[in-house]
Amino acid sequence: ERGETDEFVKPTRIVPQGMEPVRMQDGDAVISMNYRSDRARQITRAFIEEDFDEFDREVVPKLGDFVTLTEYHKEWDVHVAFPSEKLKNVFGEYIANLGLRQLRLAETEKYAHVTFFFNGGRDEPFEGEERILVPSPDVPTYDLKPEMSAPEVTDKLVEAIESERYDAIIVNYANGDMVGHTGIFEAAIHAVETLDQCLARVTRAIHKVGGAMLITADHGNCEKMLDEETGQPYTAHTTNPVPLIYFDERPARIIDGGALCDVAPTLLKIMGLPQPMEMTGHPLIEFLDEIEEEEE
Incomplete structure (x- = not known):
């Protein structure tokens, strides 16, 4: 109905009819399922950086945990489900x-x-x-x-x-x-x-x-x-x-x-x-x- 195909869908919240929208709350855990680190870094920063200033965040929940599928950045304090294999002599x-x-x-x-x-x-x-x-x-x-x-x-x-x-x-x-x-x-x-x-x-x-x-x-x-x-x-x-x-x-x-x-x-x-x-x-x-x- 919005004229958007898969590649260009804007951020969307889907709510069953008659139900209230669900918001992220303090104590919630997030599992980021993107295995491509370059594609997932931006949204991850918005969740984990206290001084994030790329855009205004209306709500900043204190998450119980943030888990990434692969290692997005070696300096980030997040749990990684599948740590990177360290390649040598590339x-x-x-x-x-x-x-x-x-x-x-x-x-x-x-x-x-x-x-x-x-x-x-x-x-x-x-x-x-x-x-x-x-x-x-x-x-x-x-x-x-x-x-x-x-x-x-x-x-x-x-x-x-x-x-x-x-x-x-x-x-x-x-x-x-x-x-x-x-x-x-x-x-x-x-x-x-x-x-x-x-x-x-x-x-x-x-x-x-x-x-x-x-x-x-x-x-x-x-x-x-x-x-x-x-x-x-x-x-x-x-x-x-x-x-x-x-x-x-x-x-x-x-x-x-x-x-x-x-x-x-x-x-x-x-x-x-x-x-x-x-x-x-x-x-x-x-x-x-x-x-x-x-x-x-």
Whole structure:
């Protein structure tokens, strides 16, 4: 009746007919069921911070307990149902310990993915790690601006590549995911065309400095914009296989059937670095010159 779909439902209180609304009271316990820490931090702060000032709270109940499904922030005094597994020697930490320089780059929508998540749940940068955040467009939904901030991200990326300041750059383009969530087919086309143009600029910069590049994703989205069973727009993630594209002057072949755990070992192989024992995946490329040497 309100014209809101699942993704855009405003805060709502549902009360059975004839009953009084239920309010949170002193002594109540809250269990936050969101497993995504980046999505749950904001509302959690409103409950647990005494000096919270992001908006006015009409009532601040003294809760008996606040339990989070996973660890939202290591400094918060809340109970955690499933504490985080402490990952060691993730890609960023490993190359930092080798004294290498790295850059993390994304617009707002995916900034946490190239920093907190890529670092295994760590907020602080590693030694030699720099970060660039490009603001995402201020629009209600991204079908209204399907290019998002990809051109601006690319400007920063090309500049960073050509500076030859970094040994590794991790960048996330948000368009395929965020525009895919809108379910607007024409917008998804525009988003992908934008990325084609941006990646053309990136590959030219990579070629100019003699670098190498991997392009991949952790899930699908905009490749399926229509639910074949219902005929309605499809707005969720997909479990389709994702591409792994290798760009470099050194010839290589891609090994099929990889997984996300294989991406970091692949990056290390391209960089000519040994794989630490904590990484259980395997490289997804084979250099042709190494294959020829083995055959000889």
